[in-house]
Amino acid sequence: xxxxxxxxxxxxxxxxxxxxxxxxxxxxxxxxxxxxxxxxxxxxxxxxxxxxxxxxxxxxxxxxxxxxxxxxxxxxxxxxxxxxxxxxxxxxxxxxxxxxxxxxxxxxxxxxxxxxxxxxxxxxxxxxxxxxxxxxxxxxxxxxxxxxxxxxxxxx
Amino acid sequence: xxxxxxxxxxxxxxxxxxxxxxxxxxxxxxxxxxxxxxxxxxxxxxxxxxxxxxxxxxxxxxxxxxxxxxxxxxxxxxxxxxxxxxxxxxxxxxxxxxxxxxxxxxxxxxxxxxxxxxxxxxxxxxxxxxxxxxxxxxxxxxxxxxxxxxxxxxxx
Numbered sequence: 001x002x003x004x005x006x007x008x009x010x011x012x013x014x015x016x017x018x019x020x021x022x023x024x025x026x027x028x029x030x031x032x033x034x035x036x037x038x039x040x041x042x043x044x045x046x047x048x049x050x051x052x053x054x055x056x057x058x059x060x061x062x063x064x065x066x067x068x069x070x071x072x073x074x075x076x077x078x079x080x081x082x083x084x085x086x087x088x089x090x091x092x093x094x095x096x097x098x099x100x101x102x103x104x105x106x107x108x109x110x111x112x113x114x115x116x117x118x119x120x121x122x123x124x125x126x127x128x129x130x131x132x133x134x135x136x137x138x139x140x141x142x143x144x145x146x147x148x149x150x151x152x153x154x155x156x
Numbered sequence: 157x158x159x160x161x162x163x164x165x166x167x168x169x170x171x172x173x174x175x176x177x178x179x180x181x182x183x184x185x186x187x188x189x190x191x192x193x194x195x196x197x198x199x200x201x202x203x204x205x206x207x208x209x210x211x212x213x214x215x216x217x218x219x220x221x222x223x224x225x226x227x228x229x230x231x232x233x234x235x236x237x238x239x240x241x242x243x244x245x246x247x248x249x250x251x252x253x254x255x256x257x258x259x260x261x262x263x264x265x266x267x268x269x270x271x272x273x274x275x276x277x278x279x280x281x282x283x284x285x286x287x288x289x290x291x292x293x294x295x296x297x298x299x300x301x302x303x304x305x306x307x308x309x310x311x312x
Contacts, residue, residue: 053230054221055253056212065210074209089277090253093246093270097211111282114249118282119275121245126267126274 012036012082013104013137019046019059020084020145026051030145033059033083035067035076035100042079043067059083060091064098075099084142086135089114092121096129103131106142168192168238169260169293175202175215176240176301182207186301189215189239191223191232191256198235199223215239216247220254231255240298242291245270248277252285259287262298 012034019032023046031047045062049055060083067076080102081095086109095103103115114121115133122130168190175188179202187203201218205211216239223232236258237251242265251259259271270277271289278286 049230049253053224053228055224055230055232055255056217056221056250057230061212065212068209068211072209074205074211074213076211088249089245089270089275089280089283090249091246093244093249094212097205097246099211112284113282114245114275114277118280119245119270119277121270121275124245124274126269127245128268 010039012041012080013084013106015041015044016059016082016084017106017138017141017145019044020142023047023059024145024149030149031059031083031085033063033081035063035079035081037067037071037076037079042070056090058088058091060087061094064094064100068098077101080104081131084145085109086113086115086117088112089119089121092119095131096122096127099129100131102134104134104137106135106137107139107146108135166195168197168236169240169262171197171200172215172238172240173262173294173297173301175200176298179203179215180301180305186305187215187239187241189219189237191219191235191237193223193227193232193235198226212246214244214247216243217250220250220256224254233257236260237287240301241265242269242271242273244268245275245277248275251287252278252283255285256287258290260290260293262291262293263295263302264291 016032020030024030028047035043043066048057076098084106092114172188172190176186180186184203191199199222204213232254240262248270
């Protein structure tokens with residue numbers, strides 16, 4: 001008898017991690033993001049600035065744009081975003097404009113993060129919508145994913 | 157004899173204003189942006205979040221993405237961006253990632269700007285590339301464009 005349940009468990013963070021690993025396999029910095037609404041995954045994306053030759057093609061931006069396309073709405077009211085890394089200032093801005101309800105992220109990013117570091121976009125009085133923020137999920141795994149990616153590229 | 161030269165003057169800021177007026181006519185907040193390289197306009201865009209149902213479809217993001225598509229490069233090294241309004245934090249982040257050389261903008265935006273207000277994205281130690289920034293060009297015209305747009309919508 002398996003200890004695992006015989007059905008897929010709803011685990012958007014694992015889906016975000018799987019997307020991050022796909023990014024790494026494609027030579028992109030391994031970050032993945034998932035938009036969830038009503039207990040279902042609406043959109044999944046990974047980091048693709050190199051592949052798309054688009055500096056805005058971060059996982060969060062692509063997942064938000066895809067979710068908006070699916071819903072036919074520029075606002076994702078009631079939707080939550082799961083991402084493997086603390087979003088940068090650009091993505092934090094997009095999360096605010098999209099009216100994301102809750103943000104869950106993996107590793108903190110002291111070098112490039114814009115939520116708990118640097119400009120702390122959601123904490124500014126000029127930020128008109130801030131999601132609830134929960135950080136540090138599976139932090140070691142998220143950090144290892146990035147560390148291994150950069151180590152491999154450096155040694156290659 | 158006309159005091160005007162008999163040929164089109166290269167004036168990217170006027171092109172950005174024309175794009176902003178097109179946005180207003182389409183019911184979008186009137187902001188326009190132009191990417192310039194080597195004295196030529198590479199890409200022009202206006203604000204389109206409503207039309208595209210995409211919260212990231214600010215003029216700057218669309219102009220940067222279009223310029224990257226044209227150049228086949230995720231970096232716009234040596235390119236300058238002209239925009240009618242101080243960019244928001246999301247767009248400031250995109251400007252940094254795109255390696256824009258110089259940013260010229262019209263009106264300052266105390267409510268939503270992310271360059272001279274709020275998170276001041278380029279002034280953070282976590283910002284890895286900051287353009288040269290020049291603000292306040294044709295500020296009255298840029299501010300009037302926005303004021304008239306919101307007044308018309310309020311009165312409608």
